[in-house]
Amino acid sequence: MNYEFNMITVALLSVAFVAGLVLGAFYFIALWRTVKRLPDTPSPLRLMLGSFFVRMAVLLPGFYFVMSGGHWERLIMALIGFILMRKLLTRHFGPGVAV
Numbered sequence: 001m002n003y004e005f006n007m008i009t010v011a012l013l014s015v016a017f018v019a020g021l022v023l024g025a026f027y028f029i030a031l032w033r034t035v036k037r038l039p040d041t042p043s044p045l046r047l048m049l050g051s052f053f054v055r056m057a058v059l060l061p062g063f064y065f066v067m068s069g070g071h072w073e074r075l076i077m078a079l080i081g082f083i084l085m086r087k088l089l090t091r092h093f094g095p096g097v098a099v
Contacts, residue, residue, distance in 0.1 A: 016066050016074035020081025023062045027055050027082070028089045 034051040041047045067075040 013077045016077040017081040019066050020078035021085045024082040024085025027059055030055050032093055
């Protein structure tokens, strides 16, 4: 296997990283909004399950699309972006922050 890092490879890995950031933002903001709505909903279980399936319906194809062609390096970069977004949003919406 030839792993030379040319400009195209770096650009594709950067795009995968940004895609991970976007997927992470979608996932965790949707989770935050779901949790905030739980006390006011008549059916919390339905809200949690519905939110979970919608978030997974976006997240899993997103990661699959990033990894298309079996490029695990892109998946790793997307996962790093996803985890970084989790850290950023946890710091932003952490305990004591009223939204």
